[in-house]
Amino acid sequence: MTTIVSSSELTSRAVQRRVEAGSSVICTACDQQVKFAAKQNRQQVIANVYLAGRWDRVEHYHAECYEEAGAPHGTPSEQVLSSRSRKS
């Protein structure tokens, strides 16, 4: 799985995704684990942070924490995973 990143766009940005099973990342805003919950369709925000035009780090947030923080890395775009076609 490779994501092609346009080199002309070296600014911080965020995407919103579903929290996946086995997730063990820590929310940057509240310091709590971003946990997968089977019955809930939890959302997380993953931000690629660029400093001075260079990639610096990835930050994870609960979707609600990211909003509360005032979307520090811009409005998250929703990433559609098109390769998943699960039946049953």
Ligand SMILES: [Zn+2]
């Ligand atoms: Zn949080």
